[in-house]
Amino acid sequence: xxxxxxxxxxxxxxxxxxxxxxxxxxxxxxxxxxxxxxxxxxxxxxxxxxxxxxxxxxxxxxxxxxxxxxxxxxxxxxxxxxxxxxxxxxxxxxxxxxxxxxxxxxxxxxxxxxxxxxxxxxxxxxxxxxxxxxxxxxxxxxxxxxxxxxxxxxxxxxxxxxxxxxxxxxxxxxxxxxxxxxxxxxxxxxxxxxxxxxxxxxxxxxxxxxxxxxxxxxxxxxxxxxxxxxxxxxxxxxxxxxxxxxxxxxxxxxxxxxxxxxxxxxxxxxxxxxxxxxxxxxxxxxxxxxxxxxxxxxxxxxxxxxxxxxxxxxxxxxxxxxxx
Numbered sequence: 001x002x003x004x005x006x007x008x009x010x011x012x013x014x015x016x017x018x019x020x021x022x023x024x025x026x027x028x029x030x031x032x033x034x035x036x037x038x039x040x041x042x043x044x045x046x047x048x049x050x051x052x053x054x055x056x057x058x059x060x061x062x063x064x065x066x067x068x069x070x071x072x073x074x075x076x077x078x079x080x081x082x083x084x085x086x087x088x089x090x091x092x093x094x095x096x097x098x099x100x101x102x103x104x105x106x107x108x109x110x111x112x113x114x115x116x117x118x119x120x121x122x123x124x125x126x127x128x129x130x131x132x133x134x135x136x137x138x139x140x141x142x143x144x145x146x147x148x149x150x151x152x153x154x155x156x157x158x159x160x161x162x163x164x165x166x167x168x169x170x171x172x173x174x175x176x177x178x179x180x181x182x183x184x185x186x187x188x189x190x191x192x193x194x195x196x197x198x199x200x201x202x203x204x205x206x207x208x209x210x211x212x213x214x215x216x217x218x219x220x221x222x223x224x225x226x227x228x229x230x231x232x233x234x235x236x237x238x239x240x241x242x243x244x245x246x247x248x249x250x251x252x253x254x255x256x257x258x259x260x261x262x263x264x265x266x267x268x269x270x271x272x273x274x275x276x277x278x279x280x281x282x283x284x285x286x287x288x289x290x291x292x293x294x295x296x297x298x299x300x301x302x303x304x305x306x307x308x309x310x311x312x313x314x315x316x317x318x319x320x321x322x323x324x
Contacts, residue, residue: 001076001174005181009055009076009115019059026060037242041069041122050125051191053180056080056116062107070121070147071105073097074173078114082107084158084212091116094164096173096202100147102246103157103212117177123148125192132196133203139211140199158212163205172198220244220251221258225266232270233294237263271295272308279317286313 012020015027033040045052056073064083073080075091082089083106084099091097099105101123110116126144133141143156163169176194179187202209227240241248255263271293278289290301290313305313 001170002178005174005177006076006115008181009117010112013055013057015057016059019057023060026057026062031065037063037065039065039067039069041067041120044120045069045122050122050188051180052120053117053177054120056107056110056114056118058110058112058114061109062105064104064106066102066104067099067120068101070101070123070126071099072119072121073099074117074119074177076115076117078111078116080107080110080114080116087212089158089160089210089212091160092162092164094170096159096161096163096169098143098159098161100143100157101150119176123150126195128192129196129199132193133199138203139206139209140202144199155213156211160210160212161202161205162208162210163202166201166205166208169198169201169205172201217254217258220246220254224251224255224263228263228266228270232267232274233292235267267294268304272305275301275305275313276309276316279313286317289313 015030018027029043031039031043033042044054073082073091073096075093075095077093079093080091082091082097083104084097085104089097126148130141130144130148139156139159143159146156161169172194176191176198179190179194184190223244224240227235237252238248241251244251252263255261255266259266261269274293275289278284278292279286282289284292286302287298290296290298293301295301302312305316309316311319
């Protein structure tokens with residue numbers, strides 16, 4: 001890489017100096033708009049721009065997060081270790097990592113000589129590059145198309161290109177970094193054309209690419225059902241969405257689509273199933289059973305139990321006793 005660009009990227013930033021001075025966690029106000037784990041383009045990208053670059057912040061662990069933009073990481077020197085959708089990815093010098101908006105990312109602390117550039121890109125930036133690579137189906141087209149659609153569970157979570165030995169790709173990435181950093185005139189058109197040329201080069205080296213998939217909706221649904229089974233008493237869908245790094249409203253719609261029921265209905269069904277078990281097999285009072293399954297309001301527990309089984313919890317138990 002050009003020595004001047006590399007030297008500029010090596011400089012300790014204000015954020016990094018704070019870390020070296022004792023900050024132990026990332027400064028969330030740099031990355032997120034409000035509480036949560038979604039890195040927000042509005043914090044990192046000027047409203048007039050579709051793409052920018054920033055050096056990767058070293059010396060600190062980045063906890064699991066997603067982005068509402070497409071991120072491309074280029075390793076200028078050294079290495080960085082990422083966990084993308086819980087898969088370990090070690091990015092070596094000269095390699096590229098493309099992340100979709102909904103891929104979860106966690107990053108181990110980087111050292112002083114581990115220099116990476118993060119491209120923050122809004123999906124609409126890819127309109128022209130997508131036209132340049134034509135209509136033929138390929139992995140890059142699939143990835144970009146999913147990013148443009150903003151699909152929360154698209155097939156491709158990330159693309160890792162081990163292309164350190166491909167000089168045209170190295171030159172194109174360096175050109176892209178230089179143009180953005182130096183605020184060159186007509187840079188949007190130049191950058192989109194350069195990205196299109198980069199895609200065309202990468203298409204010649206798909207043998208050097210690792211494709212990381214998102215979990216399917218069926219996989220996610222199994223995780224949700226396990227969560228309900230283990231946390232039916234007090235598990236919240238918002239907590240689960242944070243854990244899985246999915247949008248709360250998308251997750252809610254997906255549950256309804258896959259099961260025909262809402263998350264609340266799934267939890268209620270599991271609670272009542274447990275109530276029946278406890279009525280049959282223990283001497284716990286009805287009030288204690290209601291509390292044990294997550295209902296502090298006894299009258300509400302009675303009402304929904306009767307709606308489900310046509311008798312009250314007490315009469316359900318008495319009926320079982322009489323039949324025994």
